[in-house]
Amino acid sequence: MAATETAQALDAAERVCAQRGVRLTSLRRRILEQILKTDGVIKAYDLIHDLSSRDRTIKPPTVYRSLAFLLDQGFIHRIESLNGFVACNHPGEAHETLLMICDACGRIDEMHPEHISKALDHAADEKGFAISSKVVELHGTCRGCRDADRAPRASL
Ligand SMILES: [Zn+2]
Numbered sequence: 001m002a003a004t005e006t007a008q009a010l011d012a013a014e015r016v017c018a019q020r021g022v023r024l025t026s027l028r029r030r031i032l033e034q035i036l037k038t039d040g041v042i043k044a045y046d047l048i049h050d051l052s053s054r055d056r057t058i059k060p061p062t063v064y065r066s067l068a069f070l071l072d073q074g075f076i077h078r079i080e081s082l083n084g085f086v087a088c089n090h091p092g093e094a095h096e097t098l099l100m101i102c103d104a105c106g107r108i109d110e111m112h113p114e115h116i117s118k119a120l121d122h123a124a125d126e127k128g129f130a131i132s133s134k135v136v137e138l139h140g141t142c143r144g145c146r147d148a149d150r151a152p153r154a155s156l
């Protein structure tokens with residue numbers, strides 16, 4: 001994410017926190033900023049390593065608590081299959097998420113197709129299952145990578 005977009009996303013997060021009466025502490029803000037700046041997924045391990053190498057007082061449990069806060073507030077999503085985190089593209093709203101993860105370049109696209117959400121509700125209903133979160137992770141190859149694959153290669 002570009003610097004201006006990152007700044008805007010941080011401002012938006014500040015506003016949402018103020019509305020909700022919760023605090024975006026400096027560490028929470030720094031973690032969110034790092035996730036926003038990262039293209040694709042950032043793993044908790046890398047995040048902790050990065051933060052603690054610059055500030056030795058930052059310990060893993062504090063980082064995990066901050067990540068839990070950011071998840072609760074809907075500013076980031078956890079990518080279970082990659083054991084990492086990605087910034088949400090419209091934070092602060094409760095939503096179901098379909099994440100398309102490119103295994104070639106790491107790009108992640110977030111979508112919110114309503115009919116899929118309804119289909120999941122219906123399927124869960126039939127089983128008497130109460131859904132607490134709906135995050136569907138799709139792995140594959142993004143358009144950019146597929147186009148690059150199909151493009152005729154320059155002859156050597
Ligand atoms: Zn989202």
Ligand SMILES: [Zn+2]
Pocket residue numbers: 102103104105106107141142143144145146
């Ligand atoms: Zn790709």
